[in-house]
Amino acid sequence: MDNSDVLIIGAGFAGLTAARELSRHGYKTTILEARDRIAGRTHLEEHLGRNLELGGTWVHWTQPYVWAEMGRYGIHPVSGPDFTQAYWSTGNQQHTGHPDELMDLLDAPNQALLADSRKYFPLPWSPLSNPEITNIDGVTLSEAIDHLDLPADQRQLLRSFWTLNFNGALDQAAYTQALRWCAAASGSWQLMFETCATFKIEGGTRRLAEAILADSNAELLLEHPVASIHRDADGVVVRTISGHRFTARQLILAVPLSTLNDIDIQPELSATKREAATRSHAGRGAKLWVKVKGQQERFVAMGPEDAPLNFVQVEYIDANTTTLVCFGPVAAAVDVTDTAAAQRILDELVPGLEVLEIAGHNWVDDKYARSTWSMHYTGYLTESLAELQRPEGRIRIAGSDIANGWGGFIDGAIESGLDAARTVAEQLENQLRSSAVLTV
Numbered sequence: 001m002d003n004s005d006v007l008i009i010g011a012g013f014a015g016l017t018a019a020r021e022l023s024r025h026g027y028k029t030t031i032l033e034a035r036d037r038i039a040g041r042t043h044l045e046e047h048l049g050r051n052l053e054l055g056g057t058w059v060h061w062t063q064p065y066v067w068a069e070m071g072r073y074g075i076h077p078v079s080g081p082d083f084t085q086a087y088w089s090t091g092n093q094q095h096t097g098h099p100d101e102l103m104d105l106l107d108a109p110n111q112a113l114l115a116d117s118r119k120y121f122p123l124p125w126s127p128l129s130n131p132e133i134t135n136i137d138g139v140t141l142s143e144a145i146d147h148l149d150l151p152a153d154q155r156q157l158l159r160s161f162w163t164l165n166f167n168g169a170l171d172q173a174a175y176t177q178a179l180r181w182c183a184a185a186s187g188s189w190q191l192m193f194e195t196c197a198t199f200k201i202e203g204g205t206r207r208l209a210e211a212i213l214a215d216s217n218a219e220l221l222l223e224h225p226v227a228s229i230h231r232d233a234d235g236v237v238v239r240t241i242s243g244h245r246f247t248a249r250q251l252i253l254a255v256p257l258s259t260l261n262d263i264d265i266q267p268e269l270s271a272t273k274r275e276a277a278t279r280s281h282a283g284r285g286a287k288l289w290v291k292v293k294g295q296q297e298r299f300v301a302m303g304p305e306d307a308p309l310n311f312v313q314v315e316y317i318d319a320n321t322t323t324l325v326c327f328g329p330v331a332a333a334v335d336v337t338d339t340a341a342a343q344r345i346l347d348e349l350v351p352g353l354e355v356l357e358i359a360g361h362n363w364v365d366d367k368y369a370r371s372t373w374s375m376h377y378t379g380y381l382t383e384s385l386a387e388l389q390r391p392e393g394r395i396r397i398a399g400s401d402i403a404n405g406w407g408g409f410i411d412g413a414i415e416s417g418l419d420a421a422r423t424v425a426e427q428l429e430n431q432l433r434s435s436a437v438l439t440v
């Protein structure tokens with residue numbers, strides 16, 4: 001049996017950050033990670049002749065937590081290409097123009113949709129600070145867009161833009177989620193968009209994750225999928241699928257929301273927590289890397305919201321090839337191994353591309369993720385968030401999916417990991433103080 005002060009389940013950015021904080025405070029900390037690697041829903045791996053990010057990628061200075069971590073370890077941002085061409089479709093018509101034209105077309109509808117972002121979220125990192133959000137948290141993004149009564153072309157473009165952001169369908173997507181993103185970018189949808197897909201981490205997400213781990217005194221056990229957690233007044237007992245048993249005084253559950261119910265927790269977590277995990281969130285789409293022949297223009301392309309891949313952008317231009325990154329709202333609609341299918345999909349969006357190779361990871365079929373980035377459904381914010389953040393006994397949930405600010409991003413994972421570490425350290429100190437009083 002292995003005994004720790006704190007057990008952390010999951011070595012994504014939330015778990016790694018919490019582990020660093022607690023172990024550097026002198027607490028014996030053990031991380032149990034199901035995979036054979038760290039970093040969770042970020043994964044830098046060699047494909048198509050270069051290191052590609054299969055999961056989380058982009059960061060921005062509007063994201064205080066990840067930016068501070070990069071600064072702490074001397075890791076710089078690198079910028080993506082400056083786009084010179086855009087393709088988009090409205091109705092049955094294909095358009096080609098400068099990316100500024102596409103941004104101009106998206107401007108008025110986004111301004112209208114997001115006009116109240118600062119009103120509802122005056123303090124974006126305190127997302128429940130304005131009680132008026134209860135009046136709008138049941139509104140779907142579809143309804144909010146319909147309410148604008150836009151001309152058909154604008155409506156179609158706006159829907160596709162937000163389908164991209166949600167990495168999923170808009171029918172249950174929360175309007176408040178869109179407002180939160182925009183509020184975190186100080187009310188500017190352009191800054192919000194820049195935040196999402198412009199600057200990457202030099203050396204990749206793996207470099208930052210490894211830097212956090214190297215700065216920690218925690219023990220990391222890979223390939224230790226947790227099957228059950230039992231908590232009582234004395235502590236927690238954790239069992240892995242292979243039968244290893246671990247005990248601790250406190251536990252941080254830093255697994256994706258969509259996988260929370262896969263672990264048998266006794267006594268059960270509250271019904272609200274379990275229901276939120278069952279419902280999960282809208283981020284269930286695809287991310288695909290595609291290498292095409294020749295040096296292409298630095299383009300972005302936006303297709304209809306129901307296209308298997310509704311957004312494509314050039315990411316790398318080499319001597320004889322160009323590598324594109326593509327997103328679509330339904331993971332099952334994109335076979336990340338089927339090059340011929342990728343060719344057919346791209347033919348509908350951009351003329352004249354010849355697909356050579358593709359690469360990607362189906363995060364929705366991945367049993368330790370079951371989703372991509374968290375984009376919440378209606379009601380989540382006002383009915384589930386505070387409860388998910390509330391510790392139950394010695395168990396505290398952490399992760400980007402329940403973050404206050406940039407939830408759904410690497411930044412949110414780090415924010416949540418820091419918060420979990422702080423509150424767990426307080427608990428441990430209180431326990432130490434009460435046992436000292438008892439001894440006296």
Ligand SMILES: Cc1cc2nc3c(=O)[nH]c(=O)nc-3n(C[C@H](O)[C@H](O)[C@H](O)COP(=O)(O)OP(=O)(O)OC[C@H]3O[C@@H](n4cnc5c(N)ncnc54)[C@H](O)[C@@H]3O)c2cc1C
Pocket residue numbers: 009010011012013014015032033034035038039040041042054055056057058059196224225226227254255256259263286287363367368369371372373374398399400401407408409410411413
């Ligand atoms: C395709 C894609 C694109 C994205 N793009 C961006 C982006 O550009 N910018 C950005 O900031 N964010 C992006 N994100 C989101 C970002 O990657 C995540 O929000 C963030 O990495 C989540 O960190 P986390 O620590 O909360 O959870 P995770 O990274 O999911 O970590 C949870 C860990 O728990 C482990 N685990 C699960 N079950 C168990 C178990 N039973 N026992 C033990 N371990 C378990 C998992 O293996 C995993 O390592 C993207 C995500 C995806 C998938």
